[in-house]
Amino acid sequence: MAGSFPGATALVARGDEILADEVAGSAIVEPRTEAVTPDTLFDLASLTKPLSTGAILASSGDALPLDASPGRFLPEWKRTRYDGITLAHLLTHTSGLPAWFPLYVRGEGPAAYRRALGELEPEEAPGKRVIYSDPNFLLMGEILETALGAPLDRLFLETVASPAGSGARFLPAPPAAFAATEKGDRFERAMVAARGLAYAGFRDGVVRGEVHDGNAFRRGGVAGHAGLFGTARDVWKLALAWLSPRLAAFGADRTKELPEARGLSWQGRRGAGSAIPEMSAGSFGHTGFTGTSLWIDPAREWILVLLTNRIHPEVKEIPFNEVRQRFHRVAYESLG
Numbered sequence: 001m002a003g004s005f006p007g008a009t010a011l012v013a014r015g016d017e018i019l020a021d022e023v024a025g026s027a028i029v030e031p032r033t034e035a036v037t038p039d040t041l042f043d044l045a046s047l048t049k050p051l052s053t054g055a056i057l058a059s060s061g062d063a064l065p066l067d068a069s070p071g072r073f074l075p076e077w078k079r080t081r082y083d084g085i086t087l088a089h090l091l092t093h094t095s096g097l098p099a100w101f102p103l104y105v106r107g108e109g110p111a112a113y114r115r116a117l118g119e120l121e122p123e124e125a126p127g128k129r130v131i132y133s134d135p136n137f138l139l140m141g142e143i144l145e146t147a148l149g150a151p152l153d154r155l156f157l158e159t160v161a162s163p164a165g166s167g168a169r170f171l172p173a174p175p176a177a178f179a180a181t182e183k184g185d186r187f188e189r190a191m192v193a194a195r196g197l198a199y200a201g202f203r204d205g206v207v208r209g210e211v212h213d214g215n216a217f218r219r220g221g222v223a224g225h226a227g228l229f230g231t232a233r234d235v236w237k238l239a240l241a242w243l244s245p246r247l248a249a250f251g252a253d254r255t256k257e258l259p260e261a262r263g264l265s266w267q268g269r270r271g272a273g274s275a276i277p278e279m280s281a282g283s284f285g286h287t288g289f290t291g292t293s294l295w296i297d298p299a300r301e302w303i304l305v306l307l308t309n310r311i312h313p314e315v316k317e318i319p320f321n322e323v324r325q326r327f328h329r330v331a332y333e334s335l336g
Contacts, residue, residue, distance in 0.1 A: 005308035006025050006029045007024060007036035007308065008025055008307060009305075010232065011232040012302070015240070016240060019334075021232065023038055028312065030313040031206065036179065038233070040179050040231065041177060042292060044292050045226050045289045046225060046292075047292050048137075049226075050294075051238045053137050053140050056160060066087050066088040069086055069087075073142075073147050074114065077139075084127075087143070088264070090137070092254050093133055094258070095133070096125055097122055101116075102197060104219075105197045106119075108201075108219070109218075113142070138219075138223055142224070153169075157169070160238065164240065166235075166238045168234040170228060178208045179312070181212040182207055182313065183312075184205070185214060186314060186315070188214045211226055212290055213225070213226035232307055242298070248284075250284075251264075268282075274293055275325075279328070280298070280300060281299075282299055287321075287324065290308075
């Protein structure tokens with residue numbers, strides 16, 4: 001699909017062997033043009049959910065039991081309308097919480113976000129429906145910080161990125177090269193206006209070197225659902241750990257009675273718009289709004305990474321999963 005994105009990097013690996021690692025196009029086209037390089041840092045968007053939040057949880061041992069309620073860690077969540085919600089529900093997007101809410105309209109920063117999350121009303125009883133929800137992982141991030149006693153970016157660096165030898169990071173600093181994202185927060189401006197809400201702090205220029213997601217940005221750039229930056233090799237190094245049987249179990253289908261497969265922070269092949277039938281039944285992956293995706297086929301030890309800046313300089317309403325599927329088909333055909 002020509003014109004789907006300005007630039008991209010793609011990586012295909014079998015375990016710790018990289019079979020293909022390619023870059024193409026532009027990291028930025030407005031206000032100037034710069035080419036993508038192997039060192040270009042992409043906004044990984046919702047890949048943050050499994051690669052940071054899920055991975056930190058996996059490294060925490062028994063500190064956070066899956067059957068625990070959020071109220072065990074956060075006083076704001078001891079109210080009766082949250083009865084029955086567990087950490088497993090948050091991680092599988094079956095808590096019943098809404099898909100999105102601009103927490104920053106009620107105040108910016110971690111303290112304000114924690115209060116706002118405690119005021120959200122569920123849309124469904126827990127376990128009844130998959131509602132892909134950023135608040136699930138914003139809340140999970142608050143729980144991790146409280147239970148483990150450190151900010152998410154430090155937990156990620158110490159327990160996930162450094163052991164993996166990955167340069168993926170929150171809050172990347174200049175002079176690193178970034179792929180640009182949207183201009184002027186236009187997409188999120190429209191979503192806020194559509195809900196009859198008001199906010200005066202939207203950005204005006206092209207977003208580059210800052211997380212695109214508004215909730216992550218206004219929390220301080222570090223959140224449980226978005227905020228990670230990295231190269232394709234950074235993502236591959238993080239993905240390698242998930243080939244182990246213990247971590248691959250996080251990708252197992254825990255929503256078999258529902259229309260799509262959800263694991264603990266991962267999406268399974270069944271019902272996934274970016275997946276293809278050629279993937280093994282136990283494959284799991286995730287996508288990101290900025291144009292990113294990662295799929296892991298543990299039966300074959302294949303790792304497929306596609307990072308693009310498809311929302312630069314504006315969000316186009318195109319079926320981007322078709323691009324992801326095409327990449328996956330080419331990769332599987334070449335891998336045999």
